[in-house]
Amino acid sequence: MATQWKLSSDGKSASRTNDIGHTESRLVSAIDATELANALPADIVSVQADQIAMLEAAYVSAIQVPVVYMNTTFQADEASQARIAKELSAGTVPAVFYWLDALNVKIPMTFAQLQGLAAAIQAQRQPAFDRLQTRKASVRTAMTTQAIKAVVW
Secondary structure, three states: OOOOOEEOOOOOEEEEEOOOOOEEEEEHHHOOHHHHHHHOOHHHHHHHHHHHHHHHHHHHHHOOOOEEEOOEEEOOOHHHHHHHHHHHHOOOOOOOOEEEOOOOOEEEOOHHHHHHHHHHHHHHHHHHHHHHHHHHHHHHHOOOHHHHHOOOO
16 A cells, blocks of 8 residues: 655655555645645644635625615625525515615615615625635645745635
8 A cells, every 4th residue: 555645845746655665756736635635744734724714704704795786885794695585585575665775774675676786795705705715725735834824815
């Protein structure tokens, strides 16, 4: 059975002894993630976890940024998103319906306009989610503390 991968000092490649006694070297990006994880020092795993936690916190903030819709600004925090989802789940709104903007001004809305507000919020969520996933993948493939900490929001 081949030995465990050992990282090079720069964290860009790794080597191991294969089943027939030959040394095998590969770029880190070409090694199965599970095999590679077993070769990571505990401190690198901890730094990766900390950096991913920081990225996830930044994501949560990014998806709650107020949005401009219908020429006014609306809150897009978790509570607002939950209330919009609840209203939309009914499939209709009363004939006289309003939504509060970020300054708590009543903005009359139809059901279609409320759907539009939800779409405006979603329009900022998806790019932020994609950004989070890309950055998390970068953290997982970074093999040095410096490279890991260089991955920021």
